[in-house]
Amino acid sequence: MKSKLLIFILTCCCMGLFAQQMIVISPKETQKAEKLYNSGLEKFNKQSYDAAIKDLKESIKTNANLTEAYKLLAKAYQQNNQNEEALNTLQAYSNVISQKDTAYFLMSKLEMEIGKYQEAVSYADQALAVNNSDYKTYYVRGLANYLAENYNAAVADFSNAINQNANVAQLYNERASANRMNGNYEAAIADYASAIQLNGNEPAYYNNMASAQYENEQYDDAIYSYSQALSLNDKYYSAYNNRGLAKIQMLDYEGAIEDFNACLSINPDLYQAYSNRGYAYYKLKEYDKAVADFTTAINKNSNYGEAYMHRGNTKEMMRNPEGACQDWAKAAELGVEKAQEYINNQCK
Numbered sequence: 001m002k003s004k005l006l007i008f009i010l011t012c013c014c015m016g017l018f019a020q021q022m023i024v025i026s027p028k029e030t031q032k033a034e035k036l037y038n039s040g041l042e043k044f045n046k047q048s049y050d051a052a053i054k055d056l057k058e059s060i061k062t063n064a065n066l067t068e069a070y071k072l073l074a075k076a077y078q079q080n081n082q083n084e085e086a087l088n089t090l091q092a093y094s095n096v097i098s099q100k101d102t103a104y105f106l107m108s109k110l111e112m113e114i115g116k117y118q119e120a121v122s123y124a125d126q127a128l129a130v131n132n133s134d135y136k137t138y139y140v141r142g143l144a145n146y147l148a149e150n151y152n153a154a155v156a157d158f159s160n161a162i163n164q165n166a167n168v169a170q171l172y173n174e175r176a177s178a179n180r181m182n183g184n185y186e187a188a189i190a191d192y193a194s195a196i197q198l199n200g201n202e203p204a205y206y207n208n209m210a211s212a213q214y215e216n217e218q219y220d221d222a223i224y225s226y227s228q229a230l231s232l233n234d235k236y237y238s239a240y241n242n243r244g245l246a247k248i249q250m251l252d253y254e255g256a257i258e259d260f261n262a263c264l265s266i267n268p269d270l271y272q273a274y275s276n277r278g279y280a281y282y283k284l285k286e287y288d289k290a291v292a293d294f295t296t297a298i299n300k301n302s303n304y305g306e307a308y309m310h311r312g313n314t315k316e317m318m319r320n321p322e323g324a325c326q327d328w329a330k331a332a333e334l335g336v337e338k339a340q341e342y343i344n345n346q347c348k
């Protein structure tokens with residue numbers, strides 16, 4: 001859940017923070033540098049990053065004070081998987097601008113996106129030491145803290161961002177996710193509701209709120225929220241899978257199977273959905289179908305311990321104790337703690 005949500009977040013963040021525009025050509029003494037910048041921008045937009053880098057480096061060489069060229073060059077390096085060069089460019093950029101917080105912010109964002117979360121927090125600290133009223137810096141530091149699993153710090157950062165700008169739905173969504181990871185489900189649900197109030201057309205917000213409601217054992221509410229997400233995007237396969245799990249909790253196994261079927265019709269590689277459907281078949285005592293689904297899940301992910309555990313349980317019900325013990329042994333090997341208890345009690 002977390003990974004997918006953050007991909008969406010980072011995409012939005014990148015698009016908003018790195019938007020570049022053509023430069024209007026200035027007097028003759030700087031025309032060459034600005035023409036090179038505009039040429040670099042055109043090539044960047046065509047995803048010709050090597051060519052863009054060449055023009056932008058020449059632009060900076062011609063006029064070291066053309067600040068827009070540094071930012072675009074850093075982005076071109078990043079798109080070209082040259083992250084160290086991107087960071088060096090932003091450090092050079094910090095030397096030619098008076099407002100250092102902008103450079104520190106961009107360095108923080110870069111470090112976060114390449115997975116260096118502590119470095120991202122450090123650069124954000126420097127940016128906020130210069131300018132503590134920029135909600136985007138709190139937002140980026142909050143994301144870095146979230147990804148580093150520093151959830152209390154993430155909540156504090158997102159709260160500061162909201163205090164600076166209370167009209168950004170994504171900020172409430174992020175704080176909700178941090179609260180959810182802390183087990184503070186009521187606060188999470190309230191924040192997801194605020195995100196929805198600001199932007200009721202984003203299915204991920206409904207899906208996220210439903211997941212918090214599910215974890216808070218509010219299964220009816222979760223089913224409703226998952227349904228809202230699906231009304232906005234009927235291809236949202238994870239919402240079908242999640243709604244199926246909520247229906248299992250409400251003992252609606254047939255309805256759960258319908259949702260898992262819908263999920264798998266969109267994404268036939270989601271191994272968890274096969275295992276979940278297998279569990280619903282198990283509860284309906286359709287053991288052959290259950291075993292088939294658990295086996296498919298295992299074939300798609302041989303390290304999925306829960307599927308071995310459930311298949312072992314199903315084989316036990318089919319009076320196949322040897323097969324059950326083999327599956328429980330594999331589940332225990334993969335870290336399913338309950339499996340060892342079954343082995344101790346039933347596999348002597």
